[in-house]
Amino acid sequence: MSEARRSFECFGGWASIAVLDPTNSEPDQTLADAEAFLLAAHRRLSRFLPGSELSRLNSDTRTTVPAEPLLLDLAAAAREAGELTDGMVDATMVSEIEAAGYRDSMPAGPRGAVAAAGREAAVPREAVHGPPKEQIEAPAGPSPERAWEKISTDRASKTISRPPGVAIDSGGIAKGLLADQVASLLSQFPAFMVDCCGDIRIGGAACRPRPVRVESPFGGEAVHTLRVVRGGVATSGITRRSWRGADGAPAHHLLDPATGRPAFTGIVQATALAPTAFLADVHAKWALLSGPELGPSLLPFGGVLVLSDGSIEAVQPQAAVGAAT
């Protein structure tokens, strides 16, 4: 009994959806609907598209702005990520990430500047980054401005309120959120999988395990394989969407909210398991930004950390989520 699968370009990478259909009914229409949903969501929530609903919200000078349900979901998710992590996962750092050099959609290539400058080239980190290690590898911290706290949503009136100028970045949270939303469309299938460029939601009443390979941040073989029955899996890292700044120093898209600059915490990639893909995404970023000491404790459902020295740490779950490592 094989799965029906559909893959397509979306969110600057590849998305795929798979369903197991033992009744041999035609799942193609469901997959086509799910693909259409994700492509439309990308058009509506991309901050790189000037006409998107998100771009219009971010540039709107009103305090309260009418919004469609999807945008309301994104705004609520931005607030929730901030609340859950006490501001460590901050989706309001649009101006900072643009200042760091991430202004346009960037395909996630196999290796970015950070990987090339780091382990792969076997160059000492001090030589790559200049400052001593203890200065460059430190846990990130929340922004004192706590702009995410100023976002509020009203589903009855379908409005989003925030001070003008507080912008939302969909890059860090939207893919997991959308994987969860597509999953709700596929719940009638005994097994399904939604992969939004690495943010994955798995489920189905059949409870059949699915191997989830964790990519190496430096390319090559997978660093670990998880077996997931249901729940979300997401990976965040600093080696893919990375570039060199004007000063030649490696930069990437995961910013330290406290400084507004790319975070180098000692973790180069974090994979998290969680009940939903959105939560997995948040936990992965939270663990990465918190560094190797705190990071494992921020993966309560388990996960995998890759440290800057190339070592791999498989974190065992403190709570069950239908997954086994």
Added chain:
Amino acid sequence: MEPLGREEAKWRAQAKLAAMRERAAHLRRRVVVGAIIGFALLWSAIFAQMMLGHDPVLGAATGSVRAAAQESFASDPERRAHRTLAPRGESDEEEAGAEPFIEERAEIERLEAAAEAEAEELAAIEAGERAAIEAEELEAVTTGQS
């Protein structure tokens, strides 16, 4: 061949898993019971040995009787002479007492070997279960930096 219906396939898989679990539980029970019997026999043998007078603590009651008997024996030249003429008498008694112990030990060894064989069989069943679960696995997916 007709493809299995969803319910039938599910029912068959559940029945197969239930049968495997039942077999594993049965083997576990046998291993546990064997271990308990072995344990009890071993301690019975040790207790018997002690009661025969080879333990200074548990054999104290009979020990004092033996001591009194030995005193009587030492003061009776006739018996002492008999003892000298028949030095193998006490040794024969020891050998007679050791026979059940040897049998028990053989029984324990047999049970231990059976338990080991059953443990191996159990491991093979568990490996089979793992293989069955792996066969149930869906197509792999890769998570990477999003």
